Amino acid sequence: MVSVKVDYTEPDLAVLKEEGFVADMHFHSEHSHDCQTPVKDIIKLARRRGIHVALTDHNKVSGVAESLKYKDAPIIPGVELCSREGKEVITYFADAQQLLDFYDRRVKPWLKNRNAGIRGSRTDIPMRSLIDMLAAEDCIVHLPHPFGPQPRRSYPFFTRKTRRGFLKHVHSIEVFNAALTRRANLSALGWAVQLGKGIAGGSDGHTLSALGKGVTVSKATNISGHLKAIKAGTVHVAGQELKQRERARLLQNVFTNKLRNGLSHKVTFSLPLQRYREG
Secondary structure: OOOOOEOOOOOOOOHHHOOEEEEEEEEOOOOOOOOOOOHHHHHHHHHHHOOOEEEEOOOOOOHHHHHHHOOOEEEEEEEEOOOOOOOOEEEOOOHHHHHHHHHHHHHHHHHHHOOOHHHHEEEEEHHHHHHHHHHOOOOOEEEEEOOOOOOOOOOOHHHOOOOOHHHHHHHHEEEEEEOHHHHHHHHHHHHHHHHOOEEEEEEEEEHHHEEEEEOEEEEOOHHHHHHHHHHHHHOOOOOOOOOOHHHHHHHHHHHHOOOOOOOOOOOOOOOOOHHHOOO
C-alpha cells in the first residue's frame, strides 16, 4: 500500500537519519556530460553527512564503476537513460555489478556515437524497447522530473493513449526535484497518487552544494531494503526547491558544462535570469 509522506522543507539530515536510511536519489558526477563533480568528492561528502547517494549519470555507468574502488562507498547504483524520443528514465539496482552487466548487455549497443553538445545526451533506444528491457531486470524503474521544463517533461509523453501501457512497468515517480518549481513537484506528487505508484526524491545535483537537498527516507538498513521501500511506497521524501535565481545559476552551469564537454570550440554566452521559465 502506498503511504504518501512528502515534506517540502529543507531536509534536517540529523533528524531524518533517526528514521532510518537516508538517500539523495538523483545525483550526477563528472561522468555526465553536464557535470564536473568528481565521484571521490561525492563519496567523501556523503560519508561526512551520513547519507547514501544514487549516482544517476546520463547514459553512463562509469561513475558507478569508479565508485567500486572505494570500500563501502555509500553509492546506490543507478543510471539516467534517455530514449530515442528524448525522454528519461532512471533505473536503480541493488548491486552495482548487476547494473554494469545490464548496461554492457542491453544499453551499449544502442549508444549514439556523437558528442552530447548542448542538446543533451541520449541513446538510440525507443522508449518501448527501453521499458521492456528494464521490465526483465531486477531493478527499480523510476520516472524523473515528469513535469519539468521541455524537453525533459515526460508526463504528456507517458499519458498518450498509445503509451499508457508503459506505466505498468514503472515503479516510482520523482515527486521532489530541487531544480524544479513547487508547482512541478506537486503535479508529480498528484500523478503518483493517482497512479498508485511509489515515490522518491532527490536533488538532481550537479555540484557538491546540492548533495542532500532532496532525500528519500525509509526504515531499511541497506540499499536493497531501501529500493523495496520505494517500490512499495513506504518512504518519506523531503526537500526544498531552489529559488528562481539559484535555478537560473544551475541552468547556466549545466549549459556551460555541456558546451565544455560536448563542443570542440569555445563558446561564451550569458543567461539572463528573466529568460528562465518552466516549460
